[in-house]
Amino acid sequence: MTSKENFRWGVSSSAFQIEGANKADGKGPSTLDKRKVRAGIADTSVAADFYHHWREDIQLLASLKVTSFRMSISWTRIFPTGTGSSNKAGVQFYDQVIDALLANNIEPVVTINHFDMPYALITQFNGWLSRKSVNAFANYAKFLFQHFGDRVKTWLTINEPLMVMYNPAFNGSHYQDDNRSTKANFLMLHHILLAEKNAIKLCHQLVVNGKIGPVSSFQNVYPASSHPEDVEAAMTAESILSYWALDVAVKGKYPEITYNRLRKLKLAPQVSPADQIIFQSAFPDFIAFNYYSSIRAEKYHTPTGFVIPFFDSPLFSIDMGPQRATKKWTAMEADPVGMGIAARKLYERYHLPLIITENGYADTEVPSTDSIVQDDKRIEYLSKHIAICEQLIEEGVPLWGYFIWSFMDSLSGREGFSKRYGLVYVNRTDTDLRDLKRTPKKSFYWYRDQIRDWRAKY
Numbered sequence: 213m214t215s216k217e218n219f220r221w222g223v224s225s226s227a228f229q230i231e232g233a234n235k236a237d238g239k240g241p242s243t244l245d246k247r248k249v250r251a252g253i254a255d256t257s258v259a260a261d262f263y264h265h266w267r268e269d270i271q272l273l274a275s276l277k278v279t280s281f282r283m284s285i286s287w288t289r290i291f292p293t294g295t296g297s298s299n300k301a302g303v304q305f306y307d308q309v310i311d312a313l314l315a316n317n318i319e320p321v322v323t324i325n326h327f328d329m330p331y332a333l334i335t336q337f338n339g340w341l342s343r344k345s346v347n348a349f350a351n352y353a354k355f356l357f358q359h360f361g362d363r364v365k366t367w368l369t370i371n372e373p374l375m376v377m378y379n380p381a382f383n384g385s386h387y388q389d390d391n392r393s394t395k396a397n398f399l400m401l402h403h404i405l406l407a408e409k410n411a412i413k414l415c416h417q418l419v420v421n422g423k424i425g426p427v428s429s430f431q432n433v434y435p436a437s438s439h440p441e442d443v444e445a446a447m448t449a450e451s452i453l454s455y456w457a458l459d460v461a462v463k464g465k466y467p468e469i470t471y472n473r474l475r476k477l478k479l480a481p482q483v484s485p486a487d488q489i490i491f492q493s494a495f496p497d498f499i500a501f502n503y504y505s506s507i508r509a510e511k512y513h514t515p516t517g518f519v520i521p522f523f524d525s526p527l528f529s530i531d532m533g534p535q536r537a538t539k540k541w542t543a544m545e546a547d548p549v550g551m552g553i554a555a556r557k558l559y560e561r562y563h564l565p566l567i568i569t570e571n572g573y574a575d576t577e578v579p580s581t582d583s584i585v586q587d588d589k590r591i592e593y594l595s596k597h598i599a600i601c602e603q604l605i606e607e608g609v610p611l612w613g614y615f616i617w618s619f620m621d622s623l624s625g626r627e628g629f630s631k632r633y634g635l636v637y638v639n640r641t642d643t644d645l646r647d648l649k650r651t652p653k654k655s656f657y658w659y660r661d662q663i664r665d666w667r668a669k670y
């Protein structure tokens with residue numbers, strides 16, 4: 213049920229981006245720990261050092277008055293080699309974090325896997341490329357449900373399956389950039405989607421009153437012009453980038469037209485009768501999606517603008533906008549209306565409740581050590597998106613929650629700490645750990661007041 217009274221006001225994070233301590237207490241290496249980061253960019257060894265600051269960080273969450281905290285569990289803290297016996301110290305760490313959140317009336321919303329694949333599974337059988345990963349993941353998910361399911365009731369499966377398939381740093385593959393749109397990538401994604409199904413099924417079996425959903429990197433795609441061929445390219449782009457994975461999660465099958473086009477290109481995975489049974493074996497309780505901005509597509513010809521290699525397939529090419537052409541992420545075009553369009557598309561296609569699990573604004577932000585970051589641009593961005601949430605609810609969309617990415621400054625994709633999304637400033641740079649002191653930014657207080665006003669109003 214959605215109502216304004218029980219709306220989840222949250223902030224988001226993921227294990228490898230905040231925890232640090234990547235070798236502590238028996239943790240095994242993940243793909244993200246092993247990736248080669250560019251010189252001068254922070255790696256996973258310290259990150260925001262949540263592993264040693266979690267008590268203080270949860271106090272900050274409590275003062276922010278959020279109802280929910282989205283976190284992920286690091287697979288290799290629980291199973292250092294991906295399978296085998298569990299690591300007590302890792303389990304204990306999450307026990308403490310989850311208990312402290314609950315003691316502060318904060319609901320833990322837990323992503324089972326957010327990009328960090330056990331490295332041992334890459335060396336053993338090429339990770340998601342092998343069907344063995346499906347079993348390894350089921351074993352891991354089962355452990356989480358059995359151990360934490362008495363306290364964690366809202367689960368997210370695998371963060372952004374399409375991004376996992378796309379990014380070698382996440383999936384641990386050694387494919388070259390120009391070779392991403394291959395059958396192997398879609399096979400990896402196929403295994404991820406089978407693994408996701410098993411997790412949904414296990415959650416329903418093992419977690420009393422548990423709710424679980426997929427997390428999509430939903431891409432709202434506009435046609436570059438009203439030319440019919442561009443309109444069709446936008447439909448195809450959206451179908452691959454967004455509905456390919458979600459249709460499997462919600463309908464138990466790939467979108468037919470797109471599947472047949474990709475089959476002609478020898479990219480689509482084979483769906484065996486056994487796979488079909490797994491695909492139809494369980495369905496999610498809600499859809500979670502992450503939204504930052506929208507993109508444009510045009511009929512495939514010589515690509516223009518900034519083209520992501522995988523996304524630039526013979527079916528369509530993606531234009532991220534003129535500012536994106538320079539790869540200057542700070543100039544990313546905000547499109548709050550696009551978030552409403554995305555929610556509408558999702559709800560009208562699937563008729564399931566929605567949760568926005570990531571929405572946020574990145575900037576460089578280097579304050580003098582004793583001053584608060586005046587992040588007015590972030591506040592402007594967030595307030596426009598929150599207004600859309602309110603409109604969606606008014607118009608009857610069962611929106612269960614909104615989570616800001618992110619709670620605190622954390623490791624960002626390829627840019628480490630030079631790109632900050634947090635409501636809380638973490639005093640470190642990519643090359644200097646300083647004192648890791650936490651200082652709420654202006655947006656922290658603004659969000660706290662939003663939550664307070666919202667609750668007072670309804």
Ligand code: BG6
Pocket residue numbers: 226229371372375429502570574617623624625626631
């Ligand atoms: C989301 C991911 O897609 O984008 C997060 O789930 C990530 O993990 C966020 O941090 C922002 O991306 P980036 O590359 O700017 O950090």
